[in-house]
Each structure stands twice: as C-alpha cells, then as structure tokens.
Amino acid sequence: MLTFYYAPGTCALASHLALEFAGASYHPVRLDFKTQQQRAPEYLKVNPKGRVPALATDRGVVTETPAILQFIAQSFPEAGLAPLDDAFQLAKVNEFNSYLCSTVHVAHAHKGRGYRWVEADDTASIDAMKKKAPKNMAECFALMEEQMVKGPWVLGERFSTSDLYLYTLASWLPGHDIDVNRFPRIADLKRRLDEKPQVQKVIALHKA
Amino acid sequence: MLTFYYAPGTCALASHLALEFAGASYHPVRLDFKTQQQRAPEYLKVNPKGRVPALATDRGVVTETPAILQFIAQSFPEAGLAPLDDAFQLAKVNEFNSYLCSTVHVAHAHKGRGYRWVEADDTASIDAMKKKAPKNMAECFALMEEQMVKGPWVLGERFSTSDLYLYTLASWLPGHDIDVNRFPRIADLKRRLDEKPQVQKVIALHKA
Numbered sequence: 064m065l066t067f068y069y070a071p072g073t074c075a076l077a078s079h080l081a082l083e084f085a086g087a088s089y090h091p092v093r094l095d096f097k098t099q100q101q102r103a104p105e106y107l108k109v110n111p112k113g114r115v116p117a118l119a120t121d122r123g124v125v126t127e128t129p130a131i132l133q134f135i136a137q138s139f140p141e142a143g144l145a146p147l148d149d150a151f152q153l154a155k156v157n158e159f160n161s162y163l164c165s166t167v168h169v170a171h172a173h174k175g176r177g178y179r180w181v182e183a184d185d186t187a188s189i190d191a192m193k194k195k196a197p198k199n200m201a202e203c204f205a206l207m208e209e210q211m212v213k214g215p216w217v218l219g220e221r222f223s224t225s226d227l228y229l230y231t232l233a234s235w236l237p238g239h240d241i242d243v244n245r246f247p248r249i250a251d252l253k254r255r256l257d258e259k260p261q262v263q264k265v266i267a268l269h270k271a
Numbered sequence: 272m273l274t275f276y277y278a279p280g281t282c283a284l285a286s287h288l289a290l291e292f293a294g295a296s297y298h299p300v301r302l303d304f305k306t307q308q309q310r311a312p313e314y315l316k317v318n319p320k321g322r323v324p325a326l327a328t329d330r331g332v333v334t335e336t337p338a339i340l341q342f343i344a345q346s347f348p349e350a351g352l353a354p355l356d357d358a359f360q361l362a363k364v365n366e367f368n369s370y371l372c373s374t375v376h377v378a379h380a381h382k383g384r385g386y387r388w389v390e391a392d393d394t395a396s397i398d399a400m401k402k403k404a405p406k407n408m409a410e411c412f413a414l415m416e417e418q419m420v421k422g423p424w425v426l427g428e429r430f431s432t433s434d435l436y437l438y439t440l441a442s443w444l445p446g447h448d449i450d451v452n453r454f455p456r457i458a459d460l461k462r463r464l465d466e467k468p469q470v471q472k473v474i475a476l477h478k479a
Contacts, residue, residue: 123363130365133365151333155338173388180407187396
C-alpha cells in the first residue's frame with residue numbers, strides 16, 4: 064500500500080495526478096502548511112527535508128517530484144506514463160522534469176520563499192526577489208513553449224509525466240499575473256488536462 | 272558517437288565522470304565561460320538554455336545532469352552505475368540527484384549568480400545572497416551526511432551516479448570556506464573517489 068503526503072498549492076500536485084493516471088491504490092495524507100505540519104517531528108520521520116511530496120512504500124519513502132514520477136511510471140507500466148523501453152525518450156522526460164524542478168520551480172519559489180536565500184529580516188532583498196520572479200517565470204515558460212514542448216504533449220504525440228508536472232507549474236502562473244494564453248501550446252495542453260476526470264478529482268480534493 | 276559539452280568548475284563534472292566510469296567512447300568539447308561561449312548562437316543550437324552539461328547523441332541532445340546520468344547508466348548497463356533492475360533503488364538515486372540539482376546546486380548558485388533572481392544592478396541583494404550561501408550549503412551537507420548518505424556510498428554498499436554527483440558538489444565546498452571533513456561520510460566518499468584513475472583523468476582535463 065502506498066501513502067502519499069501532499070499539501071494544496073504545492074508541486075505535490077504533479078505526483079498526485081500521476082497516481083490517479085496510474086490507477087494506483089494509495090492513501091492520501093494532507094499536510095497543513097499553515098500550522099507547519101511539514102515541520103512536525105512526526106512528519107520529519109517520513110521526510111527529514113520537511114517538504115512535500117513524499118510517497119511511502121513498503122520498502123521506504125521516496126521524495127522529490129522527478130523521482131516519484133518515474134517510480135510511479137515504473138510501478139504501473141501499463142498506464143504508459145513514461146517511455147520506459149526507450150532510454151533516449153526517457154532521458155527527454157527526465158530532462159524536462161529536471162528543468163522544472165531546478166529552474167522553473169526555483170524561479171517561482173523566489174516569489175514567496177526568498178527568505179531561504181538571504182537573512183529572514185532582510186525585507187529589501189526578499190522584496191527584490193519577489194519583484195523579479197514573474198519575469199523569470201515568463202522567460203522559463205517562453206523557452207519551454209518555443210524550444211521544449213513539441214505539442215500536443217511535451218514529448219510530441221506521446222503523453223508522459225512531464226505533462227502532469229508542466230500542468231502543475233503552469234497552474235502557478237496566475238499568481239505571477241501571467242496569462243497562460245501567452246504560451247499557446249502550454250495553454251492548449253493545460254486545457255486538455257483540465258477536462259480529464261483524474262485531474263478534476265485531484266483538484267477538487269486539493270481545493271476542499 | 273557521443274559529444275559531451277562541458278566547462279570546468281561546473282556541474283558538468285558529474286556527467287563527465289559518469290562517461291569515464293561507463294567506459295564510453297565520446298568526444299569532449301570544452302566551452303569557455305569567460306568568453307560566454309555557452310551563449311554563442313552555435314552552442315544555443317545544441318542547448319537553447321545556454322548551459323552545460325549537454326550530451327549530443329545520434330538521436331538528439333540530452334541536457335540536465337540527472338537526465339544525463341540516468342541516460343549514461345542505461346546506455347552502458349554493464350558499468351553498473353545505477354540499480355536499473357530495481358525501481359525503488361533507482362528512485363532513491365533519482366531522489367538524491369534531484370535534491371542535488373534543485374536544492375544544493377541552487378544554494379551554491381546564490382553565491383555567484385544572484386543576478387538571476389534580482390535586478391542585475393541590485394548589488395545589495397546580490398551581496399546578501401552571497402553572504403547566506405555558505406550557511407545554506409553547510410545545512411544541505413549536514414542533512415545529506417546525517418539523513419541521506421548511507422556510506423560507504425550514497426546508497427550504501429552499492430556505487431551509483433549519485434556518488435559522482437555528490438563528489439562534484441562537494442568539490443565546491445572550499446569556495447564557501449567549508450571544510451568537507453565536517454561531514455565524515457561525505458569526506459570519506461570523496462577521498463575514495465579522488466584516488467580513482469577515472470576521476471584523476473577528468474580532473475586533470477578540467478584543470479588543463
């Protein structure tokens with residue numbers, strides 16, 4: 064049995080979607096970031112990093128979105144969430160997911176979590192990061208739109224976890240006052256996913 | 272034939288080491304960051320992100336360290352660079368590599384590349400990030416030492432690409448005035464890798 068730890072509004076959405084698209088049987092556990100549940104001793108035993116997502120399996124816990132996504136794809140191969148039989152195409156999935164976690168998510172994090180990278184009372188620097196974040200997010204999305212997303216899915220005709228991860232980060236664009244329609248391929252990909260019952264189910268749970 | 276694009280002092284070292292440990296046949300191409308070769312139109316055709324590493328294959332280019340590392344491990348399975356037959360252990364490799372790219376490398380980047388996240392003329396904020404970077408790097412390494420690295424290798428008895436990637440980021444510690452010996456498992460891992468001929472060959476090439 065899998066236990067999935069998540070919080071609404073976080074990148075955990077991508078892994079949550081992957082579990083649904085995989086048809087996995089899992090127990091979802093919601094953490095309340097407002098009461099800092101992710102820092103509670105009980106949760107730090109699950110994930111010492113104090114972050115979500117985390118996926119507890121019979122053999123131990125897996126964290127970090129790209130790792131969880133590939134693990135789900137490999138555990139439920141019949142769902143076709145990654146090109147497991149093609150090392151090059153799988154590398155393209157991992158390349159995209161790695162860009163999302165190390166560059167795009169990081170660009171986003173400078174809006175609300177600038178205190179990570181300067182002293183917590185340095186409000187001037189934190190405000191400066193907040194101000195630049197939308198510009199960096201727009202640049203990342205322009206690069207993905209023009210150079211990386213082949214359409215109709217990230218890989219082209221083949222659906223993959225990269226689509227679910229991109230969907231998740233694209234859902235953060237309104238918080239930066241960026242209209243996703245500036246990026247037609249990504250907007251179209253997001254619209255098609257918005258219509259899927261698996262997406263609607265998870266979004267409803269996160270909003271509840 | 273593989274072509275590998277790198278620059279000294281960057282995270283490309285990890286993939287370069289993996290190519291050597293895999294016994295791969297490849298053509299190394301060194302970029303000069305001082306003359307901004309990574310931004311030259313010719314290289315942007317290889318990697319539109321203008322960064323290293325990039326690995327050009329017969330089927331196209333792969334970028335992003337975690338993706339390149341798994342691609343090398345899958346392309347040269349006899350080298351045993353990743354537990355390819357065990358989805359959970361492979362997830363632990365990817366979890367570690369993902370943490371290195373999205374958190375540890377990012378912590379490091381705030382020392383020299385703070386201009387990415389604030390306006391380029393905001394020297395006060397850039398200095399504030401530079402000042403905090405060593406504290407964040409030390410925290411990341413303490414967490415890896417205490418919670419993640421099992422010893423003697425990251426996964427325990429089994430060697431993997433995570434060791435090469437950790438070696439690479441550990442080599443940045445002196446630039447933060449952090450003594451690697453504060454983290455005995457990581458220091459020991461680094462020492463054992465320092466002695467390997469593959470490591471010595473690549474380090475000599477990068478220093479040349």
